[in-house]
Amino acid sequence: MTDTMPGGPAASAEEGAGAKPYFAFHVFVCTNRRPDGHARGSCAARGSERLRDYMKVRAKELGVASARINTAGCLDRCELGPCVVVYPQGVWYRVQTTDDVDRVLTEHLQRGRPPSDLMLPP
Amino acid sequence: MTDTMPGGPAASAEEGAGAKPYFAFHVFVCTNRRPDGHARGSCAARGSERLRDYMKVRAKELGVASARINTAGCLDRCELGPCVVVYPQGVWYRVQTTDDVDRVLTEHLQRGRPPSDLMLPP
Numbered sequence: 001m002t003d004t005m006p007g008g009p010a011a012s013a014e015e016g017a018g019a020k021p022y023f024a025f026h027v028f029v030c031t032n033r034r035p036d037g038h039a040r041g042s043c044a045a046r047g048s049e050r051l052r053d054y055m056k057v058r059a060k061e062l063g064v065a066s067a068r069i070n071t072a073g074c075l076d077r078c079e080l081g082p083c084v085v086v087y088p089q090g091v092w093y094r095v096q097t098t099d100d101v102d103r104v105l106t107e108h109l110q111r112g113r114p115p116s117d118l119m120l121p122p
Numbered sequence: 123m124t125d126t127m128p129g130g131p132a133a134s135a136e137e138g139a140g141a142k143p144y145f146a147f148h149v150f151v152c153t154n155r156r157p158d159g160h161a162r163g164s165c166a167a168r169g170s171e172r173l174r175d176y177m178k179v180r181a182k183e184l185g186v187a188s189a190r191i192n193t194a195g196c197l198d199r200c201e202l203g204p205c206v207v208v209y210p211q212g213v214w215y216r217v218q219t220t221d222d223v224d225r226v227l228t229e230h231l232q233r234g235r236p237p238s239d240l241m242l243p244p
Contacts, residue, residue: 021212028150028194071195072150087209090143 021088024066025109029055029095030083032074042074043081046096051082055101064109080120092120143210146188147231151177151217152205154196164196165203168218173204177223186231202242214242 029052033044056069075083077092084093084104091114095101100118108114151174155166178191197205199214206215206226213236217223222240230236 019212022199022207022214026207026209026212028192068198070150070197073193075192076190077144085144085148087148088212090141090148090210092144 023068025064025068025089026087027055027067027069027104027109028072028075028085028087029069030073030075030077030081031071032078034078040078041081042078043083046082048082048095051095051098051101054098055084055095055105058098058101059105059109062105062110064105067109077120083120086114089114093118094120145190147186147190147211148209149177149189149191149226149231150194150197150207150209151191152195152197152199152203153193154200156200162200163203164200165205168204170204170217173217173220173223176220177206177217177227180220180223181227181231184227184232186227189231199242205242208236211236215240216242 029048030043031049031052032042034040034042036045052069052071059067059069072085075085077083080094082095084095085091086093086104086108089108091108093100093104093115095104095118103115103118151170152165153171153174154164156162156164158167174191174193181189181191194207197207199205202216204217206217207213208215208226208230211230213230215222215226215237217226217240225237225240
């Protein structure tokens with residue numbers, strides 16, 4: 001499995017807490033799949049793999065800078081999925097459609113205005 | 123694939139940038155595996171899957187609070203692996219041994235002093 005890195009890493013990134021992040025936006029898409037019928041469901045069962053694939057392609061198409069879209073194992077918020085978390089901002093989303101993906105990419109990663117209506121409840 | 127959540131989520135976490143993070147320490151361990159002989163190598167080829175498994179168990183044993191240890195796809199720093207990144211602090215590590223895992227857990231996640239000698243170069 002490979003992951004895309006649209007825009008490349010932040011230039012001259014320095015390591016350590018408080019330093020400029022290596023990726024300005026490090027996006028993790030849960031692709032955990034539980035057995036059919038599991039009470040919690042799972043992000044993959046709700047289509048997250050397809051949305052992850054779309055997000056990688058779309059981020060490149062949009063030319064999103066210093067972002068990386070990554071696959072992740074279970075983020076443990078299964079009932080609310082498909083779950084996406086964007087670090088270092090620590091913003092969690094439910095991303096159900098390709099339109100939702102577009103909104104996270106353009107509103108949060110490009111314009112710096114995270115779409116609150118897509119965020120997970122506390 | 124399931125991931126463990128030692129200590130449970132941060133209490134009364136609020137969503138959105140600047141809010142208290144859902145996990146005080148969200149750890150992503152790259153388990154990407156490239157074909158044998160690939161020029162970049164890969165974290166899995168350097169033993170990251172075993173170290174990820176150990177980290178999950180060890181975090182529970184140590185009672186690390188509000189942390190989650192997650193599997194991740196390729197973090198694109200393959201040559202420096204096995205790679206681990208801890209968010210929201212955004213600290214990157216090369217974790218080669220179970221002793222390294224213990225140091226990240228105890229020094230960074232428990233004592234708040236990230237071990238600089240394990241950090242990735244810029």
